[in-house]
Amino acid sequence: MTRLLVERLCRLVGVLALLVALVVHWRAARAARAGEAAVPTRRVVRLAEGAGPDSTARALVAVREALLAGAPAAGAADGATDAPDMATPLRDILPSRDTLALPLATVPAAAVRAGLGSVRASGVPLVWLDGTMARGVAASVTRAAVPGAPLDVRVAVSAGTSLTLADAGGVLDSVSTAQLVTTWRLRSAAAPLRVRQGRSAMSLPVPDSGAARRLLVLAEPGWEGKFVVAALEEAGWEVDGTLRVSPTGRVTIGEPARLDTARYAAVVVTDSMPVDGAALSQFVARGGGLLLGGDALRIPGLAALRPARATELRGAIAGGLLTASPRSGLEAWELAMTADALVLETDQSDHGHDEPALVARRVGAGRVVAMPYRESWRWRMQGSDDGMAAHRAWWQGAVALAVPAVGSAMPVAPDRYPGDRAPYADLVSRVGRAAPALREPPGGDPGGDDGRGVGDIPFVLRPWVLLLTTLLALLAEWGSRRLRGAR
Incomplete structure (x- = not known):
């Protein structure tokens, strides 16, 4: 009785495995027929690893050669094929139902990305498979x-x-x-x-070191103008200056010239000397920098440019120049900020709250930076042992905030793509997002259940497993019957 039950179970397993194999095959065939027109045949072309700008033509020719593979060129004889005609549009070579799939192991160089974008823009169905391990750097x-x-x-x-x-x-x-x-x-x-x-x-690229342009210092003759010029020259700047000694007399430093952004990176005004407000406004609007120190905040001609208005004078703290907060030992103006001003740095006051130390605003293409401190030369001459270096670094940093930084960014192209500053984003912008991984069996034939690749079908439902199960079950049932003498 037990042997008979085992034989029946073996026969049932064999029949069920055969039925499951037929169902899987039928569903796969139905999916293949249903998706024959909707799912494109994918041709795969591999670009050279690490392709650079000098290999752009070779990479694009490889694309064209893949599209022309198996189709003899016009005029070919005895089965020979010529190089693809580069004048033939890609959309005329590629059948409308085909999609070109490009597995990319690295983010291509800029010229290759531009070429792939042109291929896609010409009407060729193009996707790429992401093997770059990039994260949009x-x-x-x-x-x-x-x-x-x-x-x-x-x-x-x-x-x-x-x-x-x-x-x-x-x-x-x-x-x-x-x-x-x-x-x-x-x-x-x-x-x-x-x-x-x-x-x-x-x-x-690495931006050039140093500043190619000069500074122009406008000041009354005195200690402040003298030591500000000295600090900036010690920091490496080439300085031109104009010191007003009388209503009609001026002393010059360097070779002062017409105010122009091609010659001057910034203008520094250290006190309340009269200046040409209209000329400075045009200079800043064209991209120049303007640094206002102390009493320069009270010049009427600069009222439209300054980021803050000086209101009341704040006295210096006795002995503050020798402490860890040396600027507390300088007289300073209380500031009333303009609506578009930005506080760049603050100092702790003796009232227990922060006081603006550097404020800025943008005017046109340029920047205006202001500091409230008067007679900063005292920091240099009456401060601690490092007072000279600290005074120089302070003025150097304030000028740096007024002058736009030199960057490595390339000019933005008319097409507005990110370019080499973000190569992965540039590739996505030109070619689109990466497609999901395509699993294709040899020969490019689709396989599997519901359009999935063979590797996606569960192991127990794969055709050869089901066939082997059927054969083993029927063989076991037949062997058992023979051993007990039945047919």
């Missing part, structure tokens, strides 16, 4: 337009990602990011700078 390199300024390198990428920073001399640093933006400050670097994240890499 973007980077910038800037340097304050002051002599000796360090490089400010910033990279934006997902937290928990490994980044490598290198220059022409080799690897500078390798870190695992813990936040969205990672920052480096470099004293020097050999161009170009390279940032690598996964298989995504970008190359950035």
Whole structure:
């Protein structure tokens, strides 16, 4: 009785496995017929690993060769094929139901990305498969337009990602990011700078060091103008100056020239000497910087430019120049901020609240920065041992805020794509988002259940497993019957 039950179970398993195999095959065939017109045949072309700008033509020719594969060129004889005709539009070569799929192991160079964007814009169905391991990395390199300024390198990428920073001399640093933006400050670097994240890499130019333009200082003759000029020259600036000694007499420093953004990066006004407000307004609007110190905030001709208005004079704290907060030992103006002004730095006052130390506003294409302190020369001459260096660094930093930084960003192209500043985003902008991974069996024939690849079908439902199960079950049932003498 037990043997008979086993035989019946084996026969049932075999029949069920055969039925399941038929159902799976029927569903796959139905899905293939239903999607024959809707699901395109995907042709795969692989670009060369690490393709650069010099290989753009080769990469695009490879695309065309793949499209022409198997179709002899016009005029070919004896089965020979010629190189594809580059004048033939791609949309005339590619059948309308085909889609060109490009597996990319790295983010291509700028010229290759532009070429792929042109291919897609010409009407060719084009998708790409993301094997770059990139996370949309973007980077910038800037340097304050002051002599000796360090490089400010910033990279934006997902937290928990490994980044490598290198220059022409080799690897500078390798870190695992813990936040969205990672920052480096470099004293020097050999161009170009390279940032690598996964298989995504970008190359950035290094901005020129130092400032190519000069400063113009406008001041009354006295200690303030003299030592401000000295501090800026010690910091590396080339300074022109005009010191008004009488209503009609002036003393010049350097070679003062017509106020022009091509010659001057910024104008520094240290006190209440009369100035040409209209000329300074035009200078700032064209992209120049303007730094107002102390009593310059009370010049009537600069009322339309200043980011704050001086109201009451705040006295200096006796002995403050020798403390850890030396600017507390300077007389300063209380400030009434304009609506569009921005506080860049504050100092703790003796009243227990923060007082603005540097304020700024944008006027046209330029910036106006103001500080409330009068007679800052006392910090340099009457302060502690490091008073001279601290006074110089303060004025250098204030000028740097008034002068736009020099960046590595390329001019924005008319097409408004991100470009090399964000290569992954540039690729997505031109070609679209990456397609899901395409699983194709050899020969390009679709397979599987409901249009899935063979590897997506559960192991127990694969045709060869079901067939083997059927054969083994029927063989076991037949063997059992023979052993007990039945047919």
